[in-house]
Amino acid sequence: MDAEQESRWAAAQAIGVGEDLVPAALRHLEFLAAVDRRRWLYEGPLLHRAIRRYKACWLPLLAKHNEAAVADEPLVVPLDCEWIWHCHRLNPTRYVKDCKRLYGRMLDSKNVRSSIHAKSKDQSEKVWTELYPGEPFELEYTSPSDDSVYVDDGTAGGISYDLISAVKRQSTFVYQVGTPNMHDRRFLEDALARYKGFLYLIKMNQEKGMNLFRVPTYDVDLMWHTHQLNSVAYCNDMLCLLGKVLEHDDTDDDRAEGKKLDTGFSGTTEQFENSFGVRYWKAGAMYRGSLPSPVTSIPQIFSTSEDDSVSGADKAEKHLTILETTVVELHLQIVDIKNLPSSIPEKSVYVWFTKTKPDAFIRDGGRLDIFTKTGKSIGAGFQCEPTGDLILTVMIDQAYFGASSSSKKPEPLGKVSISVEELTQHDSKLSFERWFELKTCGAYAGSPPVSLRVAASCTVARQAPHVLGMDHIRELVGVTKSSKQPFQLAEFTENKWSFNNSNSSITLDLKPSKDGCINELKYDNKLIKLYRGRRLAYELKCCSQHAEDTAAVTAVKFSAEHPYGKAVALVAAAAVVGAWSWKAPR
Incomplete structure (x- = not known):
């Protein structure tokens, strides 16, 4: 600056x-995740019922509460009503107009708690039941989809804002920020x-x-x-x-x-x-692309009770998580260069980046143009392991000296090393922009030092996607870091997978079910389903050629936290029967 x-x-x-x-943003994210576990609030009859409940029940109750507290504790808003209220408030001018037209003033969220943060809902549920007998306080997926909502015609008809369209727009936001x-x-x-x-x-x-x-x-x-x-x-x-x-x-x-x-x-x-004088593009803050195609529109319902016993399947899962690889997203931009020798045309220089240590995500590196010389400010976004150094080499394109591109290779001017670990460590700000002095080489080794202004940002480290290779052997094996010795996790016998020290089993059935699942394993409060192709987080969306990959199988885990499924591993093989061994993520 x-x-x-x-x-x-x-x-x-x-x-x-x-x-x-x-x-407040952390609470906001927690709320969005809770709604995303209830995607029946995104469309269909229960969304329409939630909107009616919001208009006819919640807003009148909130208006009463704004005039005089209806409970000794903060008023708790039912989750379905809070979701519609959330979408309404994200058009602030329309929300203010609707509130003033119906109630003469803006309805505030002061002294109101979300149902996912409230310590107790008892008083609020009691007030709700007294006002709206027969209407449940919480709307659940299993709730009857009838029209038994307490209706106040004046309130229900007094909102002109298209809440269904608002919900549709906001339902994608959780993917971008989740x-x-x-x-x-x-x-x-x-x-x-x-x-x-x-x-x-x-x-x-x-x-x-x-x-x-x-x-x-x-x-x-x-x-x-x-x-x-x-x-x-x-x-x-x-x-x-x-x-x-x-x-x-x-x-x-x-x-x-x-x-x-x-x-x-x-x-x-x-x-x-x-x-x-600071960069607007930032790792982890950019558009992630369209939502992956869902594997199901029907949530898996799990009981909330916890089983203290640890099954063999759970033990196997714990063994497998030992072999995690972490990954970060990095955004790199070359902002400027100074003290460039006068004999070198400014537009002839560019930067090539590589990484010192072997990395599962970076192969040959890539080219970066210098913003002040080209006007291109986007930079490069890529994934890498949070280890080692990035090497930035300033290259001189010999074509600017009259040489044909085929007759002479680009010549290095100098390089600088940037620690990825320093950028990603827990006390880092996850971004920087500063000047780095190059170590010049070749004919320019004795020249005045050239400096490069680099802007970099990164995400926090997360577990990399698991990619599994498959051979035609009928067992599932794993390796621990400590012993380095493979051990059997499960064996395929008599058309079933059996886990060691476990009664869990899976019956092989290669015929897809209605939702496309070709195999499933149930254990405790979890469910693993196998789907052909790259699904959810493994879906490739860069071009139409990647729409289908029949040589792959995606393992999708369903649980109370992920009722619509979370991709946990990709099996890169054409057959389902075989031994799974860990390969580096690509």
């Missing part, structure tokens, strides 16, 4: 926010600072009379959503900052090049970086 950019950044950080958004990175306080604290920078740009544009469409990254958007959920604080903060309530327009989802969202994001990136 130069002095002017530092001044702008300081002004942005002084913007007042009437809520502590970092812990990553380990978003739960890291360091990441969220930086997200709050970036959100304030985003608001500063909007204020600056307004003061100049410019109506520009500014597009947030997903870390900024998480903070923006969290801010809006405290409706009164958000409106007060925006009136103080802008003199009006800032609209949140999430209706445009066309990301095609040249469209409103694409040009708006490019403009926001340019303005953010020019205004503050």
